[in-house]
Amino acid sequence: MKKIMSTIAVALTLTTGNALAAAGQWGYTGKTAPEHWGTLDPSYALCASGANQSPIDLTDFTEAELKPIKFNYTGLVTEVAHNDHAIQAKYTAGSTITVNGQVFALKQINFHAPSENLVNGGQLPIEAHFIHTDTDGNLAIIAVMYTLGNENTELKKIWQQMPAEKGKKASMTSQVRADHLLPNNKDYYRVNGSLTTPPCTEGVLWMVMKNPVPVSEGQIKKLVKILKHPNNRSVQPVNSRLVLQ
Template identity: 60%
Template sequence: MKKILPATVAVLMLLAGTMAYAAEEQWSYAGEKGPEHWARLDPAFTLCGQGANQSPVNLTGFIEAELEPIKFDYTGLVTKIQHNGHTVQAAYSAGSFMTVNGRQFELRQIHFHTPSEHQLDGKQFPLEAHLVHADAKGQLAVIAVLSSLGAENPNLKKLWQQIPQEVGQEEGMATQVRADHLLPENREYYRLNGSLTTPPCTEGVLWLVMKNPVAVSEEQVKQFSEVIGHPNNRPAQPLNARVVLQ
């Protein structure tokens, strides 16, 4: 029987739309298990310290390119929402896809970070959503949506109403939330290669960061922060030799 490496197990759990709380206790966002220590916590987390293409980054030094529009075919809905101790993660029904550069990826789950993990020319945002996709070979692509303070976001409101208050809890959705309603109307994007922003920090992830933020109210950011109980953003990592296409 082929041995499955711990890092592979973590990615498979991510694609399944859930991360067991017991596994999440291995690392944290602060203290002795914080980001600066991730690489030493488990041999499977080595890339967190030694990887050359780590995420998130400060998006800067943009290179002009003819990026084709992303084709969205999101037909499903959020099916359940989980508080895993590190984020609020929403599982998505099967059969929703996005296509970029001829590659089709299926949407698997959506989760959130506050403050934002990615920065634009050094600017950090109060909230960032990650729409995690995988192709038929298990290769990952993540659409990142930044949020700026403004009016209440009606779609986030529906999600926030369902957030479990206790770590490890999971709730079914009583209201319908579509992934395309979480995206900005203008879907121009930045593109770069990177990694997962949590252990095992697996590289080879295609990042598509929406140029235009969506609105979120200060109260909504506060509500999310109070549920999580701490900032849940990995600090920006070195860009190294990568280019950011726009």
């Protein structure tokens, strides 16, 4: 148990995008770009050799009776950080999802531009990852796509606090609940995958919401400007995995 929790702690630390994590430095441009992750450090080997890597192009769906995700998002976003790899929203403890009887606690929300996952070859401007763990250290990620439309009032509150400089963080001055960042229709695709950042840990349960949430052009441009470069990993081979819907 201690070994499992230690592994997941390292994975989450790396997911938050600290400039120097437990292993080598990584990024999205130049010699530390995603295509080089697997050679930057031995602990990143799965980034190059893994068979179930994320993100993917979700297509060739398999029909399945997916049970609804039970959301119990009761807390609030407490802090927004710019860690050079993503914009990360920290969340209070106590919020959970239940999937097939398995309970996962929400830890943080990371924003990527453009989207990392594709759906039938289509890429959207923003993707948010709601990262969860269970008591055994298993990971579950809910992915929400954001598409061009009307201004998003909930994201606006986060964007107002979003630091413009990497390494900076800011406390929230207004209340934002994670469930208000989700689409109303919570139908989803389900696939087994990995973290999309080093160490590219596999065995991650991915649930990608089918329905995107609207954001304005100005909100998209602000995130892109602050990130200064795309922070999406390219899609990985699906191999023998099934994409359930």
